[in-house]
Every structure is written in C-alpha cells, then in structure tokens.
Amino acid sequence: MLEAREIMKILPHRYPFLMVDRILELEDDKKAVGIKNCTVNEPFFTGHFPELPVMPGVMIAEAMAQVGGIMLMASRKGQELVPFLAGISNLKLKRPVRPGDQLHITVEMIANKGGIGKVKGVAKVDGKLVAQAEMMFALVPREKAKV
Numbered sequence: 001m002l003e004a005r006e007i008m009k010i011l012p013h014r015y016p017f018l019m020v021d022r023i024l025e026l027e028d029d030k031k032a033v034g035i036k037n038c039t040v041n042e043p044f045f046t047g048h049f050p051e052l053p054v055m056p057g058v059m060i061a062e063a064m065a066q067v068g069g070i071m072l073m074a075s076r077k078g079q080e081l082v083p084f085l086a087g088i089s090n091l092k093l094k095r096p097v098r099p100g101d102q103l104h105i106t107v108e109m110i111a112n113k114g115g116i117g118k119v120k121g122v123a124k125v126d127g128k129l130v131a132q133a134e135m136m137f138a139l140v141p142r143e144k145a146k147v
Contacts, residue, residue, distance in 0.1 A: 002026065002070070010073045011066060012082055016043045019063035020070065020105075028075035029117075031108050034067040040099035055097035060131045061088055064121030068107040068135050072117045080142040086116070091133040101125045107135075115139040 002010075002023035011018065025033040038055055045053035062085075069083030097103060103123050110118040116138060123131040 020066045032067050032071035034105045036063045036103040038101045057093040065135050067105045068119040081139045082145040083137045086138045087136040089134045093131050095130045
C-alpha cells in the first residue's frame with residue numbers, strides 16, 4: 001500500500017492535480033489498484049456543474065492514468081523517469097461521479113516495451129463501472145522532461 005507522500009515520490013503531480021489518494025495493491029508491471037476520494041471541495045466541482053456537481057470525464061481518465069503511471073514506475077525504483085500519458089483509446093464513460101464518491105481504479109498491463117507502456121484502466125464507484133480506457137505512456141528521463 002502507498003499513501004499520498006509515497007505517491008508524490010513517484011509522480012510529479014501536486015494539488016490540485018494529484019488524482020490518487022492511495023494505492024491499495026501494486027504488482028510491478030502487472031496490476032495496480034488505487035483510490036481517489038471525491039470530495040465537494042474538489043476545484044472542478046465548483047464549475048462542473050454548480051447546480052449538479054459531476055466529476056469531468058477527463059479527470060476520471062487522468063486518475064486512471066496516474067494509477068497506470070505509478071504501476072509502470074514501481075519496478076523502476078531509482079530510475080529518474082517521468083511517466084507521460086501519450087494516448088487514450090476506447091474511453092467509455094458509463095456513469096457520473098459525484099461528491100462523496102470513492103473511485104476504485106484498477107489498471108492492468110497490456111504491453112511494455114522499452115520506454116513505452118500500454119495499460120487498461122477501469123474505474124468503479126460502489127462496484128459499478130463508471131469508466132474504462134486503454135492508455136499509452138512514454139517513460140521519459142526526468143532531465144529531458146524538465147520536471
């Protein structure tokens with residue numbers, strides 16, 4: 001299990017864009033399970049939508065991507081790499097995510113060659129599918145990424 005401080009050692013994201021609160025399971029280059037607690041205080045709920053707050057689909061996809069990036073980096077400890085999202089395909093948004101929901105995100109490796117990784121992500125709330133996608137990552141040396 002990884003908590004927020006450990007996640008921030010792996011990912012360069014910070015508030016308000018760190019979209020993973022905890023990693024519950026982690027198998028190097030195979031699978032990761034993470035959670036995102038969606039609170040009414042999230043900045044995106046203010047404008048999306050004021051009368052009916054709904055988490056933007058791109059933010060759900062970003063949360064899945066961050067769990068994927070953590071999985072890809074887990075087996076590369078000590079390597080100064082940054083996982084950049086390079087593509088999303090087959091994104092499907094099934095249900096709205098609202099304040100108070102907890103996203104339960106599972107990502108599994110599809111392919112991993114050199115500095116490129118492809119994962120499948122699934123996000124659920126209360127066991128019900130809210131989103132799924134395939135995501136591709138480029139693992140870039142930190143000095144080249146200027147992060």
